Amino acid sequence: MPTTRRYLMCAPRYFEVAYSINPWMDPSKPVNHDLVMRQWQTLRDTYVELGHKVEQIDPQPGLPDMVFSANSATVIDGRVLGARFRAEQRAAEADHYRRWFNENGYHNVVMPTCINEAEGDFAWTGRYLLAGTGFRTDPGAHAEAQEVLGVPVVSLHLTDPRYYHLDTALFVLNEDEPNIAYYPEAFSEGSRRVLRRLFPDAVIATAHDAETFGLNAVSDGRNVILPTESTGLAAQLTDRGYEPIFVDISELKKSGGGPKCCTMEIRG
Template structure:
């Protein structure tokens, strides 16, 4: 018997599947760049606060249009970086690890996010070391990928494993432009990531190659426009519109990309993922 060349041969890869997400965000009501705690921040450069709000609101509406739930935390005066909600906690299966910021300029964000999580009914644990939330802790399948090198202390990784009861893979960041893990690596679904190899130490690169041999490798050109600071629901990837090559690579893998412009917020070193905390409720693994 002959087989038509147009018929599929052997098992075909499953199409990416979207899963509902519950996000926490903070409107950039008080957004400004008044200090420099990463290489992207320049207090002398002008910032259009109204444009930042409009770009952020487009991101929020994009999530809502995709069917996700978006809660809002009240922005507090004097905390211009509070918009970067990903740094407010790590939340897995109804358990939350609160944060401790490295820099004093952001310290008062921590109790605000902790209070929101408690009111929302999460089981909140206090950090013993510098720990900047989902900026440096990303869930992929049963693993927690944890960044260190610039912000979150390596010692915090052991506490994460104890609190969440999941294996923690420590990854060492070496390029100060990619100071949080979520600027150098994006989780696409429960087994697939995209990342910039040059942002990691040789040992961490070897670990990523071993764990994720089919990862999407980003270019520096896409990483510097925060292309990896993207948010995926397993099928749709909301990402900076400027990261064109990465978007094409993701579409080649079957993902649907949705470009947004957060160029104003990038002046403080943030993109879509920085603005988005995934609050995983009990019984929700994604």
């Protein structure tokens, strides 16, 4: 069953691929600014039409990746753990998001000492916080997240640089009866064993699903927002009783982002 969610998003007013900090980014490929704004607006409108609440933070010039709000905080039961970016090009984003939370009634925001890129590498299942490491988030950030957020953390190791954040290789389908979809080849063998043990009924994505950013999806427990190309994954989800909803993210993909990257969930 779907549950109403609260999301924080940032319009891609200043979005461009001005540098390369992941394998998907190529500054020689121009961004269509009108198209990326329309694509982002469609994503936002989709959430609203589904009954979710969408908050917005003002984009800032000089921060082209600020649109990827999921990377800037993790919020569980009203506790906020901010982000500390590995790439200096994105470092200033963290303080803008910290101020947004302070100005919107969250006065106990903790800024991390270890590098963590928030929901890029942290996925709340309703029972555990799955925490990725290997490319961006430091392993020490996992213990810090457990201490600040007060939830059990399960560490997972990413091994494929194309899937540099956990949210490019895994997403949570349902928090009430926790289940996930993921691409096993993005993880170390030990992490695969952990995922099989915790989620024996998980949806297993194909290489095509992963390459089309199908795992950078957003689920409300029934409706699953995913890229238009991820038809194989959508078929599996339909078979499980979920309702896939396609969105076009062609411009956002130029920076290695998709629906989830643009969507921070505020829990409590």
